[in-house]
Amino acid sequence: MASARLDLDGNPIKPITICMIGAGGFIGSHLCEKLMNETPHKVFALDVYNDKIKHLLEPDTLPWAGRIQFHRLNIKHDSRLEGLIKIADLTINLAAICTPADYNTRPLDTIYSNFIDALPVVKYCSENNKRLIHFSTCEVYGKTIGSFLPKDSALRQDPAYYVLKEDESPCIFGSIEKQRWSYACAKQLIERLIYAEGAENGLEFTIVRPFNWIGPRMDFIPGIDGPSEGVPRVLACFSNNLLRGEPLKLVDGGQSQRTFVYIKDAIEAVLLMIENPARANGQIFNVGNPNNEVTVRQLAEMMSQVYSKVSGEAPLEKPTIDVSSKEFYGEGYDDSDKRIPDMTIINRQLGWNPKTSLWDLLESTLTYQHRTYAEAIKKVIAKPVAS
Numbered sequence: 414m415a416s417a418r419l420d421l422d423g424n425p426i427k428p429i430t431i432c433m434i435g436a437g438g439f440i441g442s443h444l445c446e447k448l449m450n451e452t453p454h455k456v457f458a459l460d461v462y463n464d465k466i467k468h469l470l471e472p473d474t475l476p477w478a479g480r481i482q483f484h485r486l487n488i489k490h491d492s493r494l495e496g497l498i499k500i501a502d503l504t505i506n507l508a509a510i511c512t513p514a515d516y517n518t519r520p521l522d523t524i525y526s527n528f529i530d531a532l533p534v535v536k537y538c539s540e541n542n543k544r545l546i547h548f549s550t551c552e553v554y555g556k557t558i559g560s561f562l563p564k565d566s567a568l569r570q571d572p573a574y575y576v577l578k579e580d581e582s583p584c585i586f587g588s589i590e591k592q593r594w595s596y597a598c599a600k601q602l603i604e605r606l607i608y609a610e611g612a613e614n615g616l617e618f619t620i621v622r623p624f625n626w627i628g629p630r631m632d633f634i635p636g637i638d639g640p641s642e643g644v645p646r647v648l649a650c651f652s653n654n655l656l657r658g659e660p661l662k663l664v665d666g667g668q669s670q671r672t673f674v675y676i677k678d679a680i681e682a683v684l685l686m687i688e689n690p691a692r693a694n695g696q697i698f699n700v701g702n703p704n705n706e707v708t709v710r711q712l713a714e715m716m717s718q719v720y721s722k723v724s725g726e727a728p729l730e731k732p733t734i735d736v737s738s739k740e741f742y743g744e745g746y747d748d749s750d751k752r753i754p755d756m757t758i759i760n761r762q763l764g765w766n767p768k769t770s771l772w773d774l775l776e777s778t779l780t781y782q783h784r785t786y787a788e789a790i791k792k793v794i795a796k797p798v799a800s
């Protein structure tokens with residue numbers, strides 16, 4: 414018999430049933446894969462799409478067949494939701510509109526998706542005494558305090574002015590006309606509501622604040638497995654440019670900074686939360702890689718080099734092109750300047766640390782992008798345009 418799997422305190426881990434909402438998305442697909450491959454847990458996978466988890470659902474000879482069950486439903490209006498939460502031990506809510514191109518152009522859908530639609534999930538968990546892991550975002554921090562200092566201020570180099578701490582940092586958004594912040598603001602309010610349910614009604618919750626998790630299956634490639642005019646997050650935008658041999662578009666000079674973490678490292682952190690409730694309940698966790706910081710311009714340059722290595726194609730002579738945010742995203746766009754996660758709480762509670770360097774995670778991700786899309790792109794490009 415295989416030896417029992419133990420939690421961080423040395424206790425055997427009991428198999429549980431998880432109701433995962435938004436399981437068909439980027440993070441959900443990796444989490445389902447991990448749970449099926451490495452644990453005995455059962456998953457009700459809820460989503461409106463299942464393309465990214467099809468390989469886990471069929472055929473029914475898969476080793477985990479019977480442990481994952483797909484339910485095609487929209488949580489906006491489906492009476493099955495409460496029943497599924499009731500028969501599960503834990504609910505994980507990943508469902509959201511979470512692409513910046515939508516925040517300023519579809520602010521109502523963004524606010525409904527990230528706040529209103531999440532309300533019944535919180536309510537059903539609280540009323541039925543079920544544990545909830547809710548996915549928020551690092552965007553709740555908004556801009557850093559340092560971004561308001563004069564450009565030449567030495568304090569900008571002081572971590573006290575830019576490192577983002579769960580229990581100390583303020584949430585700094587732009588004005589209401591800057592509709593970019595509709596997402597961050599909706600996520601902040603649902604975090605506060607969950608926290609209040611914990612304080613007043615004893616809800617057992619964990620809030621996750623991902624910092625730019627990237628990897629295979631993120632978003633879509635416009636015109637291949639998503640709309641031609643769609644604007645995904647930066648990894649997919651730049652992958653699309655590289656696959657088509659076009660320069661990568663740098664919004665407002667590409668000066669914003671991000672820290673990127675490999676999806677497979679981040680999923681390890683989520684599994685620790687799932688299997689160590691005593692250490693994770695009542696906590697808000699930053700999950701990111703503070704060692705992988707780059708400007709968006711540096712990201713573009715590194716992706717061009719890595720893509721050339723994995724595809725065998727020479728890099729473009731002019732790998733990037735500047736574009737204004739108004740042209741790229743439209744009216745009401747704004748940006749987070751810098752995102753360094755403080756790791757104290759996740760280190761202390763779960764002993765988690767990310768492992769993969771930016772170069773290595775880009776190499777495995779762009780190898781996947783090339784293998785998955787290069788042929789399809791070639792066909793689209795070769796097709797004569799109808800006259």
Ligand SMILES: NC(=O)c1ccc[n+]([C@@H]2O[C@H](COP(=O)([O-])OP(=O)(O)OC[C@H]3O[C@@H](n4cnc5c(N)ncnc54)[C@H](O)[C@@H]3O)[C@@H](O)[C@H]2O)c1
Binds near residue numbers: 509
């Ligand atoms: N990927 C990241 O780095 C990142 C960073 C910060 C926050 N997050 C948060 O993590 C969560 C998951 O992100 P992701 O990157 O996997 O996004 P994603 O868009 O790939 O996945 C979200 C999934 O939710 C589903 N969904 C949305 N509305 C639904 C509804 N009403 N009913 C049923 N299903 C619905 C979508 O179909 C999609 O499959 C989101 O809450 C997002 O805000 C992600």
Ligand SMILES: O=C(O)[C@H]1O[C@H](OP(=O)(O)OP(=O)(O)OC[C@H]2O[C@@H](n3ccc(=O)[nH]c3=O)[C@H](O)[C@@H]2O)[C@H](O)[C@@H](O)[C@@H]1O
Binds near residue numbers: 512749
């Ligand atoms: O991933 C996260 O942690 C969070 O941040 C993302 O926000 P952001 O990082 O701004 O989104 P990206 O689309 O990945 O853009 C990153 C940066 O690249 C820039 N960009 C994007 C696309 C492009 O083609 N060119 C370009 O310069 C953007 O302006 C921005 O400065 C999204 O809001 C969410 O997915 C999530 O909550």
